[in-house]
Amino acid sequence: MKQKIPNSFGLDVYAQHLVTVTSVEELHVAWQQAAAKQMPIMIIGEGSNTLFTTDFQGMIIVNRIKGIAVNETSTDWQLKVGAGEKWHDLVTYTVEGAMPGLENLALIPGCVGSAPIQNIGAYGVEFKKVANYVELYELATGKILTIDDGQYGYRDSIFKQKYADGYAVVAVGIRLAKKWQPVLTYGELKNFDAQTVTAKMIFDKVCAIRRSKLPDPHVLGNAGSFFKNPIVDQSVVNTLLAHYPTMPIYPQNNQCAKLSSGWLIDQCGLKGYQIGGAAVHQQHALVLVNQNRATSQDIVDLARYIRDSVVQKFAVNLSPEIRFIGQFGEINADKLLERVDGTS
Numbered sequence: 637m638k639q640k641i642p643n644s645f646g647l648d649v650y651a652q653h654l655v656t657v658t659s660v661e662e663l664h665v666a667w668q669q670a671a672a673k674q675m676p677i678m679i680i681g682e683g684s685n686t687l688f689t690t691d692f693q694g695m696i697i698v699n700r701i702k703g704i705a706v707n708e709t710s711t712d713w714q715l716k717v718g719a720g721e722k723w724h725d726l727v728t729y730t731v732e733g734a735m736p737g738l739e740n741l742a743l744i745p746g747c748v749g750s751a752p753i754q755n756i757g758a759y760g761v762e763f764k765k766v767a768n769y770v771e772l773y774e775l776a777t778g779k780i781l782t783i784d785d786g787q788y789g790y791r792d793s794i795f796k797q798k799y800a801d802g803y804a805v806v807a808v809g810i811r812l813a814k815k816w817q818p819v820l821t822y823g824e825l826k827n828f829d830a831q832t833v834t835a836k837m838i839f840d841k842v843c844a845i846r847r848s849k850l851p852d853p854h855v856l857g858n859a860g861s862f863f864k865n866p867i868v869d870q871s872v873v874n875t876l877l878a879h880y881p882t883m884p885i886y887p888q889n890n891q892c893a894k895l896s897s898g899w900l901i902d903q904c905g906l907k908g909y910q911i912g913g914a915a916v917h918q919q920h921a922l923v924l925v926n927q928n929r930a931t932s933q934d935i936v937d938l939a940r941y942i943r944d945s946v947v948q949k950f951a952v953n954l955s956p957e958i959r960f961i962g963q964f965g966e967i968n969a970d971k972l973l974e975r976v977d978g979t980s
């Protein structure tokens with residue numbers, strides 16, 4: 637019987653089969669059974685970075701492998717965390733347990749196993765700063781691989797590339813240095829005094845900022861930033877700054893800088909713009925929301941409209957951060973948005 641796929645957009649999307657696993661053994665059994673029947677397989681956490689463009693013709697495995705083990709050394713706390721733990725619960729646990737280091741990453745939805753995959757980041761910190769290792773279950777052999785070098789980049793890692801197909805993240809190793817340095821480089825965090833600030837103060841502030849500008853997916857379906865912030869050559873930045881001197885830029889090095897997709901979309905006058913049941917959020921233009929019983933197609937159509945509007949006004953291409961899933965597995969989101977017939 638078809639089962640509804642958990643997803644933070646709150647879309648009515650279904651899988652032919654759906655199973656929740658709480659151990660590597662259960663994952664092994666589910667995955668081998670699906671593979672034996674040559675069924676498409678997808679493993680998900682909370683579906684908070686995923687757009688199911690249609691029903692899934694295969695097996696969805698929902699990862700709920702839990703457990704947090706802490707090993708204290710003279711220099712750091714080394715955590716081994718089950719991939720199905722909630723990320724924000726882990727952040728809370730470490731901050732309340734006086735193990736600072738994750739506070740800037742508070743309130744990011746999703747599971748711990750998904751954090752290395754897109755190298756989650758917020759408020760001046762990325763997952764890679766605390767990454768120790770990632771344990772992968774390999775479908776072809778049933779073995780566990782330990783990957784020390786995740787080759788992390790902006791919303792990117794080896795788990796989106798070489799280890800995207802046929803592997804499941806089952807545990808994540810995190811290292812929190814006892815010599816804690818607060819990261820106060822982003823936005824309102826700059827107002828804190830580095831000498832007196834505590835991890836709990838940063839945690840509380842990040843939660844407050846996020847609650848003030850990002851919609852709660854339980855209330856208004858969304859998947860956070862829909863597009864990545866584009867990284868462009870300095871020559872492009874200079875041309876744009878000549879026309880838009882107040883445009884926010886985040887220099888990466890001498891050759892290129894990151895632009896703000898939210899600002900670009902906002903400048904196109906698209907806040908509140910709606911197609912079908914999908915809308916651009918009123919408070920944050922980079923967040924697309926399920927305003928009123930949106931379909932997957934409404935969201936795809938809105939994303940395409942936004943992408944086209946930004947290209948027309950700024951000659952800058954936006955690329956989705958969100959993973960698009962078709963009926964048999966992941967599909968190329970950029971290609972789908974380029975298509976004019978709108979089919980998925």
Ligand code: FAD
Nearest residue numbers: 681682683684685745746747749750756757804805859860
């Ligand atoms: P899912 O959406 O379930 O999965 C994402 C991808 O990873 C899919 O392709 C899935 O197949 C794959 N995957 C999931 N689990 C596994 C596994 N165990 N093994 C192998 N593959 C797997 N992200 C940020 O980086 N920074 C933010 O500040 C941020 N803010 C957000 C705010 C809101 C309101 C929302 C809704 C989202 C936000 N996000 C943010 C995006 C999202 O929370 C993160 O990307 C999160 O890590 C996704 O976790 P998930 O478990 O829901 O992943």
Ligand code: EPU
Nearest residue numbers: 758759860861863864865884896898899902919920921922
């Ligand atoms: N802005 C506007 N209008 C808007 C929204 C934003 O002009 O409607 C401008 C403002 O100038 C603002 C700037 O954009 O100062 C940046 O906005 P914000 O601080 O909200 O950050 P962002 O670039 O939109 C990124 C991440 C977020 C992360 C925040 C905080 C990406 C794609 N998104 O958003 O991550 O939480 O920084 O670090 O990099 C996510 O990945 O899902 C996500 C929410």
